[in-house]
Amino acid sequence: MLRRLSSLFGGGVRESGQALDRLGAALQGNYAYKEQLCRHRRVMPLASRRPTIAHDVFIAANASVIGDVNVGEGSALWYGTVVRGDVNSIKIGKKTSVGNRTVVHVSGTMSSPAATHIGDNVVIGDGAILHGCTLHDECRVEDGAIVYDGAVVEKHAIVGPGAVVTSGKRVPSGQYWAGNPAKFVRDVSADEVKALQGEAGQRYAQAKLHEKAMLRSPEQKETDLISEDEYQSMRPGTRVGS
Numbered sequence: 001m002l003r004r005l006s007s008l009f010g011g012g013v014r015e016s017g018q019a020l021d022r023l024g025a026a027l028q029g030n031y032a033y034k035e036q037l038c039r040h041r042r043v044m045p046l047a048s049r050r051p052t053i054a055h056d057v058f059i060a061a062n063a064s065v066i067g068d069v070n071v072g073e074g075s076a077l078w079y080g081t082v083v084r085g086d087v088n089s090i091k092i093g094k095k096t097s098v099g100n101r102t103v104v105h106v107s108g109t110m111s112s113p114a115a116t117h118i119g120d121n122v123v124i125g126d127g128a129i130l131h132g133c134t135l136h137d138e139c140r141v142e143d144g145a146i147v148y149d150g151a152v153v154e155k156h157a158i159v160g161p162g163a164v165v166t167s168g169k170r171v172p173s174g175q176y177w178a179g180n181p182a183k184f185v186r187d188v189s190a191d192e193v194k195a196l197q198g199e200a201g202q203r204y205a206q207a208k209l210h211e212k213a214m215l216r217s218p219e220q221k222e223t224d225l226i227s228e229d230e231y232q233s234m235r236p237g238t239r240v241g242s
Contacts, residue, residue, distance in 0.1 A: 040064075046086055054094075058207035061214055072096065072120065076207035088113055093120035093137065097203035100126040107132035107149045114149045121200035125161070133165070136173075138196055145182075156193050160185070 042059045043051050049067040058076040059065060065077065067085035072094035077083060080101040083090055087108025098104065102124055107114040114132025118124075122135050125143035132149035135141065139153045142161040150168040153159055157171045160178030171177045174193070178185045188196075 049085060051085070058211045060210070074204050076203060078102075078126075078207075085116075088132070089115045090118075091115070092118045093122065095120060095200050095204050096122040096124070097200060097207070098124045099128060099143070102126065102128045102130070104130045105132070112149060119155075121197070123196065123199050123203060138200070139171075140196055140199075156188055156196060158188055158192070158196075 040062060042061070042063055043053060043065045044067075045051065046067040051065045051067065051069040051071070053059070053065070053071050054073040054075075056074050057071050059071075060077060060079040060081065062079055063077045063081040063083075065071065065083045068089040069083050069085040070089070070091045071077070071083075072092060074095040075092055076097045078098060078100045081098050081104075082102075083092070083098070083104040085106060088106035090104055090106060092098065092104075096118055098118075104116055104118070106116050116130055116132055116134070118130070118135045119137035119139070121138045123140045124130070124135075125141060125145065127144045128141050129146040130141070131147070133147040133151045133153070135147070135153045136155040136157075138155050139157045139159075141147060141153065141159045142163070144162040145159045145164070147153060147159065147165045148167045151165045151170070153165070153171045154173040156174050158176045159165055159171060159182060160176060162180070163178045163182040164180040165171060165177065165182045169182070171182070174188050176185050176188050176192075177183060
């Protein structure tokens with residue numbers, strides 16, 4: 001009963017504020033500035049193109065998933081990420097981590113249309129740009145790297161920080177590429193392959209922590225969610241180096 005009364009009272013107060021705003025705008029006439037309120041939508045269809053989000057996917061509060069996008073189970077789309085499947089399709093596999101501020105887009109040109117396909121257990125760093133490309137399972141794209149239309153990054157390959165993989169290039173399995181334009185630098189070590197395989201799982205654990213924090217009620221304390229020891233155990237180890 002008390003909850004219902006609180007809801008009704010709160011709704012009345014909010015509506016009163018909106019009514020006063022409308023009244024003030026009417027009194028100002030043509031001089032009134034009318035702000036268009038646009039609430040952020042994490043998952044948004046575009047015409048007939050609708051995202052398909054599997055179970056157990058973390059989408060950060062300010063991330064955007066738009067149009068023809070398919071995200072596999074256990075993947076994470078971190079803060080500020082934009083995944084835009086408007087003129088072609090995007091597929092992201094299972095337990096793949098797409099870093100903060102990363103942009104995933106497609107090519108819809110008549111001459112060379114290109115969808116974007118990202119495999120399972122892929123780790124994509126912060127600020128990367130992926131455009132109409134293909135990333136195979138268990139590869140890594142480091143912070144700020146760009147992978148263009150038709151390019152392919154094979155399994156256990158690494159694209160270094162800030163590298164630019166130009167259109168149509170293929171980064172073979174087990175190779176580390178860097179530079180602008182990106183080129184072969186060296187082979188990926190066995191330790192780096194092991195780190196690639198383990199980091200996707202660590203990113204998944206981190207995503208579950210962030211999801212709990214995002215959904216917690218104001219009454220919950222941080223200590224109710226997870227202990228500091230558990231949090232430290234989820235932190236990824238040493239980053240795969242150049």
